[in-house]
C-alpha cells in the first residue's frame with residue numbers, strides 16, 4: 001500500500017511516525033510547498049526570538065531518512081483527483097496513492113494581499129516567514145516593528161520580537177487583545193498586564209488602514225485613527241484560512257466523519273479539518289496542536305486497525321510564550337460567572353446547570369488541568385468551585401484527586 005501525505009506539518013509528521021512505529025512497511029511520499037523537514041509552528045516564534053533554528057524540527061532534522069519517506073518539497077499540491085487516486089502539483093507531477101492523508105493546514109489571511117509586495121511586510125505562519133523576517137531584521141538593522149492583529153498569533157509575534165529586543169506596537173481592532181480566547185473583563189485584564197510586563201505599545205479599536213512605501217520598502221503605516229507610525233517592519237496576523245482548495249475546491253475546510261475520513265481512502269486532520277466539538281457538538285475548525293494530534297492518531301489507528309473514532313475537538317487556547325504570564329481558556333463564555341482575582345492572577349469559570357461551560361485562567365495557570373477535566377467530564381460543581389479557583393495547588397494534586405496521578 002502506498003501512502004501520500006499533502007503537507008509535512010505537525011499532523012502529517014505525526015501520522016507518518018505512527019505508521020512506521022506500528023510496523024507499516026509500504027511506500028510513503030510526503031508533499032509540501034515548503035522545503036524543510038517537518039517542523040512545529042508552535043515553536044517557530046522561539047527561533048525568531050533568538051533560539052537556534054534546529055530546535056523547530058520537533059521530530060528530528062533527518063525525519064525523511066529516519067522514517068523512510070520520499071519527500072516532494074517546494075512543489076504545492078494543486079489538485080486531488082479522488083476518482084483516479086492521484087494528487088497533482090504545480091510543477092506538473094502526478095503522484096498516485098492508495099491512501100491519502102490530507103493535512104495542508106491553513107495559511108495567513110491578508111486584508112490587502114498586495115501589501116506583501118512591499119519589502120518589510122510579512123505574514124507570521126510558516127518557517128519560511130520566520131526565516132525571511134529574521135534575515136530582513138538583520139540586513140536592515142530593524143529596531144522596531146508593528147504587528148497588525150492581536151489574536152493568538154499576533155500576540156505571539158509581538159512577544160517574540162519584543163523578546164529579541166525590538167520596540168513593538170500591537171494594533172488590534174477589538175477593545176482587548178486575545179478577544180477570541182477571553183471575555184471582556186479577562187481580556188482587558190490580560191491586555192493591561194501584558195502591556196505593563198512587556199512594554200509593548202498596544203493600540204486598541206484600531207486597524208492598519210494603509211501602508212507607505214519608499215523605494216519599494218515599507219516606511220510607515222497609517223492607522224484607522226489617522227495616526228502615522230514610522231516603521232520598516234509590519235507583521236500581518238489577522239486571521240487564517242484553511243488550505244482545502246486542492247481537495248474540496250473551496251477554502252471552508254474539509255468535513256470529516258468520526259474516523260477522520262473525508263472520502264474513499266482519504267484521511268484528513270489538523271488545521272484544515274472540520275470536526276465536531278467534544279462538548280457542544282458544534283462543527284468547526286479547531287486549529288490547535290492537541291486537536292491535530294488526536295485527529296491524526298484517530299486516522300492512523302483507523303488505517304492500521306480499522307477501528308476507533310474521534311471524540312471531538314476542544315477549543316482550548318494556551319498562551320505561555322516568551323513571558324512569565326500564561327493565559328489558558330476553553331469552552332464558551334456564557335452562563336453564571338464565578339471569578340477570583342489576586343494581584344496578577346485572574347481566574348473565572350462560566351457555569352450552566354452547575355456544569356462548567358467555559359473558563360479563563362490568567363497569570364498562574366497551575367489549576368487549569370483540573371478545571372479542564374471538570375469541563376470535559378461534565379461533572380456538576382457547586383460553590384466549592386470558588387475555593388478551587390483560589391487554590392495555589394499544582395495540577396498534579398488535582399490529577400491525584402481525580403485518580404489519574406501520584407500525589408505530589
Ligand SMILES: Cc1cc2nc3c(=O)[nH]c(=O)nc-3n(C[C@H](O)[C@H](O)[C@H](O)COP(=O)(O)OP(=O)(O)OC[C@H]3O[C@@H](n4cnc5c(N)ncnc54)[C@H](O)[C@@H]3O)c2cc1C
Nearest residue numbers: 007008009010011032033041042077104105270271288289
Ligand atoms: C506562530 C504559531 C504559533 C502557534 N502556537 C501554538 C501553540 O502554542 N499551541 C497550539 O496548540 N497551537 C499553536 N499553533 C497552531 C499549531 O501549529 C497548528 O494547530 C498545527 O501545526 C496544525 O498542524 P497541521 O499539520 O494541520 O498544520 P501545519 O503544521 O501548519 O502543516 C501544514 C502543512 O501543509 C503544507 N501545505 C500547505 N499547503 C500545501 C499544498 N498546497 N501542497 C502541499 N503542502 C501544503 C505546509 O507547508 C505544511 O507542511 C501555532 C501556530 C502558529 C502559526
